[in-house]
Amino acid sequence: MEIEFLYFEECPSHGPALERLRELLRREGLKADVRITRVETDEEARRLDFPGSPTIRVDGRDIDPEGAAASPVGLFCRVYRTPDGRFSPLPPEELIRKALRRADGRTGD
Amino acid sequence: MALRIGADAPAFELKNVDGTTVSLDSLKNGAGALAIVFSCNHCPYVLAWEDRLIQIARDYAPRGARFALINANDPVKYPADSFPEMQSRAKMKAYPFPYLFDETQEVARAYGAERTPEVFLFDSSGKLAYHGAPDDNYDDPSGVRRHYLREALDAVLAGSPPPVAETPPVGCTIKWK
Numbered sequence: 001m002e003i004e005f006l007y008f009e010e011c012p013s014h015g016p017a018l019e020r021l022r023e024l025l026r027r028e029g030l031k032a033d034v035r036i037t038r039v040e041t042d043e044e045a046r047r048l049d050f051p052g053s054p055t056i057r058v059d060g061r062d063i064d065p066e067g068a069a070a071s072p073v074g075l076f077c078r079v080y081r082t083p084d085g086r087f088s089p090l091p092p093e094e095l096i097r098k099a100l101r102r103a104d105g106r107t108g109d
Numbered sequence: 110m111a112l113r114i115g116a117d118a119p120a121f122e123l124k125n126v127d128g129t130t131v132s133l134d135s136l137k138n139g140a141g142a143l144a145i146v147f148s149c150n151h152c153p154y155v156l157a158w159e160d161r162l163i164q165i166a167r168d169y170a171p172r173g174a175r176f177a178l179i180n181a182n183d184p185v186k187y188p189a190d191s192f193p194e195m196q197s198r199a200k201m202k203a204y205p206f207p208y209l210f211d212e213t214q215e216v217a218r219a220y221g222a223e224r225t226p227e228v229f230l231f232d233s234s235g236k237l238a239y240h241g242a243p244d245d246n247y248d249d250p251s252g253v254r255r256h257y258l259r260e261a262l263d264a265v266l267a268g269s270p271p272p273v274a275e276t277p278p279v280g281c282t283i284k285w286k
Binding site: 010011012013016076077078079080086087088089090 | 151153156157247248279280281282
């Protein structure tokens with residue numbers, strides 16, 4: 001399993017998001033290399049198709065493909081929706097867990 | 110650098126989403142406390158705290174507290190933060206406070222604001238009493254342990270200094286021209 005974690009330094013949720021990702025990997029009993037990329041310029045953001053910080057891709061697939069498609073590409077802080085409909089700068093656990101299980105060949109929750 | 114605790118509120122006159130012009134003096138006039146919150150439309154931290162700020166403003170209005178939100182982001186770089194988009198946001202969320210456009214960014218610079226949201230709470234004499242984040246948990250309202258702004262409002266409206274006067278603002282950076 002390959003995981004990419006992309007972030008923009010000015011959005012402070014990247015630290016807690018990375019902690020959340022690593023904690024979920026541990027809880028799910030999964031081992032994966034997490035490749036961390038700091039996005040620093042608009043050009044880099046375009047080249048990486050970066051829909052805001054933080055962005056997590058598991059085996060090349062965004063944990064929230066619909067959200068990524070709806071987000072502008074650039075040096076933004078990314079908006080996530082929680083299962084109960086709230087906005088958050090942190091990717092919800094459920095999205096990360098689902099993406100990890102899908103990549104691990106398990107389905108659903 | 111942001112205003113220091115005890116500093117006077119820098120004056121301003123800014124365009125409100127309803128088309129009127131709102132001044133600091135008009136906001137201060139008779140207020141027991143005045144919260145100036147640098148904000149915007151696009152930032153997820155603003156969105157995460159938005160309903161809580163609206164509720165705080167509603168809860169404390171009967172006690173003499175006033176709120177105003179100021180958006181200083183460059184709308185060329187961030188079209189979601191343009192004045193028409195501000196008008197739409199304020200209408201959709203039924204903001205109970207003015208939402209002001211700092212087009213020249215001079216007000217944000219005068220306050221030393223750097224993030225959205227970033228709270229500057231002034232007491233009845235116009236001195237800065239609290240500066241920082243609304244509370245200690247942007248992600249989960251049910252996980253808040255310290256309600257910094259509510260605690261500061263309670264103190265200021267009782268004529269006391271807030272238990273916590275400063276916290277690091279947490280949010281998106283203001284998008285300068």
